[in-house]
Amino acid sequence: MVTIDVVSLYTNIPTPLGLQLLEQFLEQHDDEINPQFKQLIINLASFVLNNNYLQYNNIIYKQISGTAMGTALAVAYANIFMLQLEKRIVLNTQNIHNRNIQLYLRLLDDIYIITTEPDKIITQIQNLHKSIKITYTKSTTSAVFLDLITHFKDNTIEYEVYQKPMNKYQYLPYNSFHPQPTIKAFVLNELKRYIRNSSNEEYYIKTKRLLYKRLINRKYPKDYLDKLFNSIDYNTIRPTLLTYKIKNTQRKPIFTIQYNLHSKHLPIRDILRENWNMISDDAHLQSIFPIKQIIGYSKTKNLQQILSTSKS
Numbered sequence: 001m002v003t004i005d006v007v008s009l010y011t012n013i014p015t016p017l018g019l020q021l022l023e024q025f026l027e028q029h030d031d032e033i034n035p036q037f038k039q040l041i042i043n044l045a046s047f048v049l050n051n052n053y054l055q056y057n058n059i060i061y062k063q064i065s066g067t068a069m070g071t072a073l074a075v076a077y078a079n080i081f082m083l084q085l086e087k088r089i090v091l092n093t094q095n096i097h098n099r100n101i102q103l104y105l106r107l108l109d110d111i112y113i114i115t116t117e118p119d120k121i122i123t124q125i126q127n128l129h130k131s132i133k134i135t136y137t138k139s140t141t142s143a144v145f146l147d148l149i150t151h152f153k154d155n156t157i158e159y160e161v162y163q164k165p166m167n168k169y170q171y172l173p174y175n176s177f178h179p180q181p182t183i184k185a186f187v188l189n190e191l192k193r194y195i196r197n198s199s200n201e202e203y204y205i206k207t208k209r210l211l212y213k214r215l216i217n218r219k220y221p222k223d224y225l226d227k228l229f230n231s232i233d234y235n236t237i238r239p240t241l242l243t244y245k246i247k248n249t250q251r252k253p254i255f256t257i258q259y260n261l262h263s264k265h266l267p268i269r270d271i272l273r274e275n276w277n278m279i280s281d282d283a284h285l286q287s288i289f290p291i292k293q294i295i296g297y298s299k300t301k302n303l304q305q306i307l308s309t310s311k312s
Contacts, residue, residue: 002137
């Protein structure tokens with residue numbers, strides 16, 4: 001197994017080459033892209049890449065290479081850049097014939113490869129372009145990729161949750177001034193993430209115990225945690241978590257109220273639920289609110305915002 005990190009990818013993409021690869025990508029997807037927009041996309045990308053400015057010590061600088069961090073174009077542009085380059089390796093006839101690459105995964109600048117020729121593949125990636133600098137690790141037993149630790153055992157891949165050594169686990173305190181459903185959802189969704197990212201129950205239990213201990217340190221009541229932790233079973237829920245779900249694009253109306261000491265103790269959900277018939281029985285209101293609304297909270301000003309004035 002090989003894991004690779006492309007160093008400072010965004011700022012190291014040569015603009016002429018990046019635009020050339022973008023044009024190649026668009027040509028390869030002619031059937032999916034309206035020809036009228038092809039040149040427009042290239043022109044707009046060129047404008048963005050050639051007009052990045054920053055100010056430091058009252059001096060304005062122009063970025064002459066790479067793409068700016070945070071610009072809306074950056075992710076798709078960097079992804080296309082890497083895609084067009086890595087094809088030279090993944091689709092290499094010799095690599096395919098010799099089955100040098102069993103698995104190749106990439107998320108932007110993070111790459112995970114299972115290969116019989118790690119040194120050869122690493123060299124090929126290093127030679128993709130002089131601007132591409134990488135760091136890498138090799139192992140025959142385990143490797144870290146994104147938020148997973150993968151283990152190679154008996155010709156199978158097992159995986160568990162990876163947590164960085166420098167993580168301080170400063171989770172949301174139990175007594176934080178947040179809606180109770182927010183705190184509950186955080187705990188449950190973290191447990192679900194652990195289940196999804198643990199290939200067996202042993203890995204899940206290990207990580208779950210660490211989470212329990214860390215939440216106790218953040219002043220979560222033991223009885224509260226016991227109830228939530230016992231409400232989720234690994235074997236029952238994991239098949240559902242691993243099933244692809246089509247995202248519901250229907251926008252539900254949101255009933256927004258400010259979260260404060262009064263709304264904290266006001267049972268808005270119960271009030272709406274018990275009196276929804278007042279809306280559903282009225283044809284005009286039913287046309288405006290065809291489905292029940294989601295309760296949303298907006299935050300109040302904190303002490304800093306109250307005491308300070310914003311800059312003009």
